[in-house]
Amino acid sequence: MKLLPDTSGLDKRKLTWTSLGALAVVFFATLPFYYDVHNGQFGVFFFNVFVYVIVAQGWNLISGYTGQISLGQNAFFGVGAYTMALLWFNDVTKTGYYFDPVLMILSGVTPFILAVLVGIPLLSRLRGDYFAFGTLGMGMIVTVLFINGGMFTGGAEGRMLVPKMPEGVVFNLRTHYWVAFLIAVLATLVVYFLTSSRVGLALKAIREDEVSAASHGINVLKYKVMAFAVGAFMAGVAGSIYGYYLLQVTPSNVLTSNWLFLPILMVVLGGTGTILGPWLGAFVIYLISWYGDSFFAGYHPIISGVVIILVMLFLPSGLMGLGQKVPGCGRGGRGSR
Amino acid sequence: MGSLAQILVNGILLGSMYGIAAIGLSLIFGTMRIIFLAQGTMIVLFAYLTYWSFEKAGIDPYLSLFTVVPLAFVMGLGLFYLLFRKAAALEDKNVSLLLAVGLMYLIDNLILKIWSATPRGLNLSYSGAVLVVGDIRVPWLRLALLGLALGSALVVYLFLKKTRVGTAVRAASEDMEATTIQGINSVWVCAVSFAIGIALAGVAGVGMATVYSFDYQFGFTFAIKALVALALGGMGNVFGALAGGLLLGIIENLAAYYIGIAWIEVASYGTFMLVLIFLPQGLFGRRALVKKV
Amino acid sequence: MNQLLEVKELSVAYGDVRALWDVSLEVEEGSIVALVGANGAGKTTLLKAISGLLRPLGGHILFEGEDLVHLNTKRRVEKGIVMVPEGRRLFQALTVLENLRLGAYLPKARADYDDSLERVFTLFPVLKDRMNGKAGLMSGGEQQMLAIGRAVMARPRLVMIDEASLGLSPILTRTIFELIVALNEQGTTVLLVEQNIHMALKVCDKAYVMKTGHMVLSGTGDELLANDDVRKAYVGERGSRL
Numbered sequence: 001m002k003l004l005p006d007t008s009g010l011d012k013r014k015l016t017w018t019s020l021g022a023l024a025v026v027f028f029a030t031l032p033f034y035y036d037v038h039n040g041q042f043g044v045f046f047f048n049v050f051v052y053v054i055v056a057q058g059w060n061l062i063s064g065y066t067g068q069i070s071l072g073q074n075a076f077f078g079v080g081a082y083t084m085a086l087l088w089f090n091d092v093t094k095t096g097y098y099f100d101p102v103l104m105i106l107s108g109v110t111p112f113i114l115a116v117l118v119g120i121p122l123l124s125r126l127r128g129d130y131f132a133f134g135t136l137g138m139g140m141i142v143t144v145l146f147i148n149g150g151m152f153t154g155g156a157e158g159r160m161l162v163p164k165m166p167e168g169v170v171f172n173l174r175t176h177y178w179v180a181f182l183i184a185v186l187a188t189l190v191v192y193f194l195t196s197s198r199v200g201l202a203l204k205a206i207r208e209d210e211v212s213a214a215s216h217g218i219n220v221l222k223y224k225v226m227a228f229a230v231g232a233f234m235a236g237v238a239g240s241i242y243g244y245y246l247l248q249v250t251p252s253n254v255l256t257s258n259w260l261f262l263p264i265l266m267v268v269l270g271g272t273g274t275i276l277g278p279w280l281g282a283f284v285i286y287l288i289s290w291y292g293d294s295f296f297a298g299y300h301p302i303i304s305g306v307v308i309i310l311v312m313l314f315l316p317s318g319l320m321g322l323g324q325k326v327p328g329c330g331r332g333g334r335g336s337r
Numbered sequence: 338m339g340s341l342a343q344i345l346v347n348g349i350l351l352g353s354m355y356g357i358a359a360i361g362l363s364l365i366f367g368t369m370r371i372i373f374l375a376q377g378t379m380i381v382l383f384a385y386l387t388y389w390s391f392e393k394a395g396i397d398p399y400l401s402l403f404t405v406v407p408l409a410f411v412m413g414l415g416l417f418y419l420l421f422r423k424a425a426a427l428e429d430k431n432v433s434l435l436l437a438v439g440l441m442y443l444i445d446n447l448i449l450k451i452w453s454a455t456p457r458g459l460n461l462s463y464s465g466a467v468l469v470v471g472d473i474r475v476p477w478l479r480l481a482l483l484g485l486a487l488g489s490a491l492v493v494y495l496f497l498k499k500t501r502v503g504t505a506v507r508a509a510s511e512d513m514e515a516t517t518i519q520g521i522n523s524v525w526v527c528a529v530s531f532a533i534g535i536a537l538a539g540v541a542g543v544g545m546a547t548v549y550s551f552d553y554q555f556g557f558t559f560a561i562k563a564l565v566a567l568a569l570g571g572m573g574n575v576f577g578a579l580a581g582g583l584l585l586g587i588i589e590n591l592a593a594y595y596i597g598i599a600w601i602e603v604a605s606y607g608t609f610m611l612v613l614i615f616l617p618q619g620l621f622g623r624r625a626l627v628k629k630v
Numbered sequence: 631m632n633q634l635l636e637v638k639e640l641s642v643a644y645g646d647v648r649a650l651w652d653v654s655l656e657v658e659e660g661s662i663v664a665l666v667g668a669n670g671a672g673k674t675t676l677l678k679a680i681s682g683l684l685r686p687l688g689g690h691i692l693f694e695g696e697d698l699v700h701l702n703t704k705r706r707v708e709k710g711i712v713m714v715p716e717g718r719r720l721f722q723a724l725t726v727l728e729n730l731r732l733g734a735y736l737p738k739a740r741a742d743y744d745d746s747l748e749r750v751f752t753l754f755p756v757l758k759d760r761m762n763g764k765a766g767l768m769s770g771g772e773q774q775m776l777a778i779g780r781a782v783m784a785r786p787r788l789v790m791i792d793e794a795s796l797g798l799s800p801i802l803t804r805t806i807f808e809l810i811v812a813l814n815e816q817g818t819t820v821l822l823v824e825q826n827i828h829m830a831l832k833v834c835d836k837a838y839v840m841k842t843g844h845m846v847l848s849g850t851g852d853e854l855l856a857n858d859d860v861r862k863a864y865v866g867e868r869g870s871r872l
Contacts, residue, residue: 069431121614129372129430130613133564137609140561144602257557261438268431302450305443312424312436504728505735508721515719518681520707520784521735573723 017276024279028181038173045290047173047245049282050180054238056263056270056278057187058231063264064272065195066227067207068123072135073235074259075142076111078251080236082146083107085159085249099179099244107240108233114138115232119225143255158250161243176245183241187234192275194230203227204273235259262289269311271320280319343473344590350479352586353486354380354541356579358563359570360493361537363578366567367510368530369425371433375441376538376563378556382444383409383542384549388457391546398459398547399481402540409539413532416440425527441556448553458550482544489540490579493533497575506530510573565609571622580621633692634659634788634819635680635711640689642672642679649675651843652689656836657788662811662820664830664851666864667840673823674716676840677790680821681713682706693788708736710787716823717796718777722766726757726776729765733783742785749816750779753809771802775809782813789813790821795829807833827864831855839864 028046035042055073062070084107086092088100122134146153153159165171194200202223205213214220243249262285263278270281288307292300358376365373383405390396390404420440424433466477497503509516509526517523545551562585570581585605592604612619635657642650650672657663665673678684680691682703691698693709701709721729730750734743751758754775760768765776774794781789794810795803807829814820824830831837831851839847839860847854854860 063431069434118610126613126617129366129370130568130617132372132434133568134610134613136561136564137606137613140606141603141610144600144606148599148603261435264431265435265438268435272429272431299446299450301442301446305439305441305446308435308439308442309420312432312439313420316424316427316429316432501731501735504724504732507724508728508732511721511723512719514683515715515721516732517683517703518713518715518719519732519735519780520704520712521732522704 021276025185029178032174032177043173043177045286047177047180049286050177050184051238051242051245052263052266052282052286053184053278054180054187054241055235055259056266056282057184057191058234058238059263060231060267060272060274060278061191061194061203061234062224062227062231064267064274064277065191065200065207066203066224068224068228069129069132070135070228070231071132071260071264072118072139073231073263074255074257075135075139076115076232076235077239077242077259078142078146078255079111079114080107080239081243081249081254082153082159082239083110083236084240084243085161086153088161088164089159099175104237104240107243108236111232111236111239112229114142115229116225119228120221123224123228124221139255139260143251146255147251154250156251158248158253161247161249165247171247176241179244180241183237187237188275188279190230190234195275199223199226207273262286265308265311267318269315269318271318274318274320277318277320284319340472342471344594345587346473346475348587348590349583350475350483350586351590352566352583353479353483353579354544354582355562355566355585356486356582357489357537357541357544358559359566359578359582360490360575361534361541362563362567363570363572363575364493364506364530364537365534367572368506368513368527369421369433370430371421371425371437372430372564373534374434374437374560375444375556376534377558377560378441378444379409379535379538380541380545380559381551381553381556382448383539384546384551385448385452385457385542387543387546388459389452391459398461398543401546402543405543406536406539409542410532410536413535414528416535417528417531421531422524422528441560445553445556452553454552456550456552459546461547464547476548478547482548485540485544486579486582489537490575493537494575496533502526502529562605565605565612567619568609568612568617569619571619574621577619577621581619584620633657634694635821636690636692637676637680638690638692640676640679640691641687642675642684643687649843650679650686653840653843653845655838655845655848657819657821658836659787659819660814660817661835662814662822662833664834664837665821665823665840666825666827666830666837668864669825670842671840672843673840674792675843677713677792677821677823680706680711680790704736707784708738710785712781712784712786712789714777714781714789714791714794716792718773720765720773720777720780722764724765725762726765726768727761729776729780730757730783733780734785736784739784743783746783746785750782753782753812754779770797771799771805774798774802774806778806778809778813782818786818788819788821790823792823793825794822795824795826803829827860828855 055077059070059073062068084103087103087106118134118138122131126134147156149155195203202213202218205216205218206220206223210220239254242254246253266281266285267278268281269284270277270279289300289304292303358380362373362376365371386405387398387401390401391398420436421433424436464478468475468477468480497507505516505521505526506529509523513523516526566582566585567578568581569584570577570579585608588608589601589605593601596604633656637653637655639652639654640650641648641652653672653676655665665676667673675684679686682698682701693711698706721732730747734740734746739746756772757776757779760772765773768776778791791810794806798806803826810820810822811833822830822834831854834851837849837851837854838845839854847857847860849857
């Protein structure tokens with residue numbers, strides 16, 4: 001007995017957002033031509049935002065669209081960064097390229113495999129919250145393993161990559177900016193096409209009611225693991241990009257809880273289960289963190305904490321959800337609009 | 338320090354804190370289905386408060402129990418009504434999760450600002466006193482901590498079994514809507530559970546202050562250890578949660594001795610993963626968390 | 631006419647999905663009213679709205695003439711409106727006695743705890759035997775008795791029972807219905823939601839038929855049993871569906 005939705009309004013909204021999105025893409029793609037990204041303040045700002053967007057979209061896929069809260073994105077990010085670092089450091093591909101696409105893809109593949117290996121046992125047996133615990137545990141183990149990796153991973157000091165830069169190549173933030181932007185757009189497109197296809201329908205069905213989805217013939221485990229693994233792939237690629245930027249991969253810069261919680265916060269602020277939400281959220285959160293650091297050094301994490309709390313209290317459906325209803329309360333749903 | 342018995346004893350003593358924290362988590366998770374990741378941070382906060390009252394006013398930590406624990410309870414009620422009340426009713430558990438994270442960031446860094454990054458600890462006149470049984474050495478303070486853990490478990494157990502509100506908490510943990518149908522104020526039930534959880538963090542905090550040195554970063558890892566203890570022990574059982582904590586302590590100590598200190602963490606988190614995968618209802622849990630789709 | 635409960639043009643929706651369309655219903659004090667209809671007709675939704683678990687889009691619910699709109703579930707239970715939910719929703723890990731105790735949680739009910747307990751044990755002797763056993767270990771029929779008993783502990787004026795016969799054998803269903811009648815004879819008004827239409831129509835004083843969120847028919851039990859449409863749609867040609 002569904003009330004027929006007002007589709008004309010929806011199409012208009014979609015059109016508005018798509019055109020705004022296209023404009024934004026053009027703007028950011030051409031920015032480095034009229035703004036000195038390498039030396040300007042905002043170069044680093046945008047770069048970081050784009051990297052966060054990639055990780056956030058990954059989380060959005062498994063947690064926003066499929067409804068399985070994952071607390072392991074930082075592990076995948078770190079594994080990706082280390083994959084890139086170790087392969088480059090040990091000259092495994094013998095190309096010595098800077099920004100080697102092969103390495104970047106491989107940086108996505110290792111977390112992908114990890115996600116499949118861990119995801120299958122966890123997702124096949126555990127109720128939502130316990131899956132979250134499990135991913136948390138995985139993240140912790142990964143972190144500890146990398147810290148104790150001794151000769152292989154460089155231990156707590158990680159790997160310095162500066163010496164690996166090929167002859168004659170100069171570090172220019174512009175390259176990083178573009179690569180990060182490109183991958184962020186790609187990640188967004190991937191999420192968009194996945195979620196607007198039959199796959200997306202299955203994921204959303206799983207999020208809303210697993211049992212019902214299963215009874216319609218949806219292979220719940222397959223889709224969950226897939227979303228988890230694709231999200232991990234994205235985080236891994238993001239990790240490699242970040243590694244190329246820092247030129248040093250250590251546990252304290254690629255495995256920290258920042259990479260775990262900030263992407264979640266960004267997606268939730270922007271709007272879970274939306275395409276543009278992660279972008280909005282990333283800009284806002286990173287902006288706060290950026291300015292917080294310059295004006296209130298040392299107080300900035302306290303401010304982040306307060307911001308997270310305020311967002312959760314007053315804007316739980318995120319910025320994209322302003323004007324929409326909040327999904328049903330635990331007790332059985334409200335009838336009023 | 339070599340004998341197996343000593344290791345086991347040390348493990349049990351270490352595990353008492355995990356156990357107290359786990360009981361608190363169990364109550365909060367049981368009624369509200371919230372992973373209260375800030376539990377560890379709350380414990381650290383109360384440890385700092387205990388430290389502070391000792392340094393400033395010379396108040397013995399065991400006396401602090403009488404101030405810190407009620408304060409913690411009241412704080413718990415406040416936190417619930419301010420922050421978690423609406424979030425607990427939402428379908429989307431992300432919100433409560435992130436609220437807990439925000440709280441954790443906030444308090445961890447407040448602690449950093451107020452007390453700086455220097456690790457703190459209490460040096461009491463009786464810190465060194467040791468009970469010697471055969472060739473096992475048991476520091477009195479750690480034994481007292483175990484006593485606190487057992488006592489807390491007993492108090493919570495009696496509360497749940499014998500009091501009216503406690504029975505309502507047990508009912509709510511099983512089926513919140515059915516509890517509401519009986520006319521019971523489910524918000525109040527959640528508030529009380531939450532407040533008791535924080536009060537238990539208070540107990541653990543006092544205990545931590547007497548025995549360990551701590552700094553502002555302890556919170557997060559401690560919260561996870563408490564989760565591990567809860568997973569080990571299983572949901573729905575106060576003594577199970579405590580046992581989970583003790584068991585975790587033993588596992589960590591065994592790992593430290595036989596494999597190496599650096600690998601303690603791998604042992605704990607590895608146990609966590611194994612339990613989640615192969616024994617999700619824990620050793621003593623009454624509720625099956627496994628769902629088969 | 632002493633209408634204990636009056637529902638007037640009630641509309642309820644779950645988000646965008648409308649579940650009840652201008653539904654009206656009256657329950658006279660001391661009577662048994664049956665609410666029947668197929669799965670998904672909105673019967674449980676109506677009970678939930680009366681209980682205060684769902685907030686309606688429009689319409690009124692009056693209890694003893696008083697509009698319930700601002701009262702939450704707890705206040706409605708205090709007024710004497712108690713629901714026995716579909717599927718019983720007992721607290722499986724708690725004992726029979728603890729479940730009953732929780733029924734008498736509120737102060738007024740607590741004051742009469744001993745009397746209520748006595749009443750429940752008289753109505754359902756098997757509960758007395760199983761007093762300290764876990765609710766989850768009892769048979770279907772015993773669980774249903776406990777669910778009703780739990781509601782009785784709240785000193786209800788109106789008991790709303792959702793699908794009492796769910797999962798029960800014909801014999802047990804008969805027993806439960808006999809007990810419901812006994813309860814009613816003691817003075818408690820009963821609103822019965824049932825898929826087992828035949829039994830429901832036999833014991834009730836008045837009945838309402840719902841279909842996809844609308845109230846479509848009403849009348850006495852006998853009238854509806856004799857009604858051709860009702861018989862064909864729900865009861866079957868030969869009459870008995872038991």
